[in-house]
Amino acid sequence: MKFFTSDTHFFHDSILGMNDFAPRPFINVDEMNQTIINNWNNKVGENDIVYHLGDIALYFVKPQRDAYQAILEILLQLHGHLILIKGNHDSRALFKYLQNHNYVFNGLPKFQFHDVGALIKYDHRQYYLTHYPMMLGIAPQIINLHGHIHHYSVPVKENINVGIDAPELDYLTVKPKFGAPLNFKEIEEIVNKKAIHYPGQDIKA
Template identity: 35%
Template sequence: MDEEVDMIYFTSDMHLGHEAIIHMCNRPFKNVEEMNKVLIRNFNNMVHKNDTVYLLGDVTHRVSLDEANELISKLNGHKILICGNHDKKYDESLFEGIYDFLELKGYCSTSISLMHYPMLEWPKSRHGSIHLHGHQHNRFEYNIQMKEQGIKRYDVGMDGNDYFPVSLNRILEFMEVEK
């Protein structure tokens, strides 16, 4: 019998509940209800209950704290929040941890710096480390441009990743980093 391996995922800028983001980012949804439904479905189709997902900010926007907590509670996995500029003081029990910045070590041959905002430099940036961020609502072409310029910075936001979280394995393959 195959044993299911727990996966690690990253995402940012879901903006659940934020009607205006549909037009601001040209998202393909009729209304905020459809957007919330599709983003939560996409998230849960990829992230399973024992997986770990790092939410790099702006999970919700323009909703009450109670509604924000209700939306977050629908998301699968062990959630770790890296705070963004639109995040509220969510119910801490919904998360394994809440940070402004986090450096991950031991997942691959280099360290991974997590922050909502893109940084020009991060710990060990001149020594091959990776920086994952959101905030800018970039399309995937941004990640390609960063790679072509030799910059190991990757926007994990929903808008540039087909409205799905991104697996650590996919990022490492894209960055050509050893696991």
């Protein structure tokens, strides 16, 4: 099964608490990290594929390799094969570190990497997976799954924010637990319900 998520922001202590940008009501990053891990693993199987659309973590420690090791240890606790698309808080150095510690199980690597995005097809629809919203309203046959913006929903029906604190999650009849990636059934529910709110292509509407 395939899943989608973005903006886990592991270790990012400055967004803890209630705020207008990315409210995360946790006492500390350890509690936030463990909540995401638990909810992720309760939904995703060991052999599933998860597309992570960027901003994996934000962790400032020296030397830098210690931060990368801490992030690696978090990612190794997450079920599934992770396809990582680079976000603005992810570095190529981090991706290189993860690649150097990569391994294969059940025929697929733990980590795969994309700097910009990936295009996939499902049930006669194309999905372009990016970190930043691409504003693809001129191509309604393509759905842009993205992250990056935590508190704001792009008013275009083809743009679907899959971040773990995205406003689009409110379209779901059953909202996932914090940090749990979205499956295709949930993506389709969001796509169909957002199309009702934003049926046209005019982003100023």
